[in-house]
Amino acid sequence: MNKNILAALVVAGALAGPGAEAARAQGDDRAGTAAMEELLVPVTPRTVALGNAFTSGLGNANSVEAVLSNPAAMVVGTGTSAMFSRTNYWADIGVNYFGIAQRFGVNSVGITLTAWDYGDIFRQTEAAPEIDSSATWDASTYVVGATFARQFTDRIAAGVTLKGLGRQIDNVNSSGVAFDAGMTYIVGESGLRFGVSLKNFGTGMSFGGDGLQRPIPQQGPGGSGEIGGEIDDLSSELPSSLNFGAAYTTPLSGDINVTALANFRSNAYDLDNYAAGVELGYQELFYLRGGVDVRGSQDVNAWDMWNVGAGLNLDLSGTRIAVDYAYRPSNVFGGVNMFSVGLGL
Numbered sequence: 001m002n003k004n005i006l007a008a009l010v011v012a013g014a015l016a017g018p019g020a021e022a023a024r025a026q027g028d029d030r031a032g033t034a035a036m037e038e039l040l041v042p043v044t045p046r047t048v049a050l051g052n053a054f055t056s057g058l059g060n061a062n063s064v065e066a067v068l069s070n071p072a073a074m075v076v077g078t079g080t081s082a083m084f085s086r087t088n089y090w091a092d093i094g095v096n097y098f099g100i101a102q103r104f105g106v107n108s109v110g111i112t113l114t115a116w117d118y119g120d121i122f123r124q125t126e127a128a129p130e131i132d133s134s135a136t137w138d139a140s141t142y143v144v145g146a147t148f149a150r151q152f153t154d155r156i157a158a159g160v161t162l163k164g165l166g167r168q169i170d171n172v173n174s175s176g177v178a179f180d181a182g183m184t185y186i187v188g189e190s191g192l193r194f195g196v197s198l199k200n201f202g203t204g205m206s207f208g209g210d211g212l213q214r215p216i217p218q219q220g221p222g223g224s225g226e227i228g229g230e231i232d233d234l235s236s237e238l239p240s241s242l243n244f245g246a247a248y249t250t251p252l253s254g255d256i257n258v259t260a261l262a263n264f265r266s267n268a269y270d271l272d273n274y275a276a277g278v279e280l281g282y283q284e285l286f287y288l289r290g291g292v293d294v295r296g297s298q299d300v301n302a303w304d305m306w307n308v309g310a311g312l313n314l315d316l317s318g319t320r321i322a323v324d325y326a327y328r329p330s331n332v333f334g335g336v337n338m339f340s341v342g343l344g345l
Contacts, residue, residue, distance in 0.1 A: 056246050073182070098113050303329070
């Protein structure tokens with residue numbers, strides 16, 4: 001066991017060496033230039049309340065929530081799991097997340113959907129800059145994921161998620177494909193867990209559609225006119241990241257357990273993140289959570305570094321129902337409220 005832990009630490013140290021340092025510097029220079037930045041936004045309350053430090057997974061987590069941070073963590077479920085989460089984001093934007101997962105022996109499979117609803121947006125053009133409430137347009141973003149995970153031993157699991165990406169802005173649209181991959185390692189009965197995940201690696205995204213078509217003035221022997229043209233849009237890469245996480249659970253006093261989590265995230269198109277979280281659980285029934293998520297330069301972060309939340313787990317004749325809430329404050333805009341309902345059979 002000690003040799004395995006030492007090997008994991010050596011690998012992590014190698015990845016955090018000079019090559020990773022150069023990649024992090026490049027990520028700082030390219031911050032905010034990737035496509036589908038929505039992929040970086042955590043969309044479930046327990047993940048947010050614990051500082052987005054969920055890479056290692058937890059034994060009592062909902063499989064559908066755990067898969068967002070690490071596909072391998074989906075194996076924490078022993079049967080059927082489902083979840084619905086709602087985020088009331090900035091500017092009246094709604095984010096809905098839904099998924100279902102099933103364990104078959106040592107294998108687990110799951111399907112998830114994340115949908116962003118931006119609502120109706122007033123249409124303003126160069127020719128008509130005044131707001132007209134009867135003239136609106138809409139936009140949407142969606143991510144569909146299919147996950148497969150396998151429990152190789154009682155300590156080691158691995159998984160992969162294939163994601164279909166789509167975005168529509170009025171009459172312009174784009175699509176792409178990405179994947180996540182990860183592993184988790186449980187250190188016996190010690191309560192210690194480790195996880196590593198690669199997220200959002202895939203094809204670049206480029207826009208197309210009628211909204212990019214523009215008439216081009218043409219002057220010829222027969223007089224002036226217009227011909228059809230289209231803006232040639234350059235593709236943009238996805239906001240990939242490399243995550244290392246650890247979690248430790250231990251009894252604190254009587255019926256109270258405490259879990260501490262930590263996570264490091266190296267972003268290809270953003271500043272690095274350092275995260276930590278603490279969860280207090282009473283009789284596996286009621287939970288209080290708090291976490292911090294800190295960037296390399298907090299001055300450029302619209303979010304405050306701290307998050308809080310709570311959860312209630314009920315066992316109704318073998319059906320586990322979990323209701324979770326989180327609050328994510330912002331130093332620029334208003335705070336964000338998140339709710340979820342999870343089921344386990």
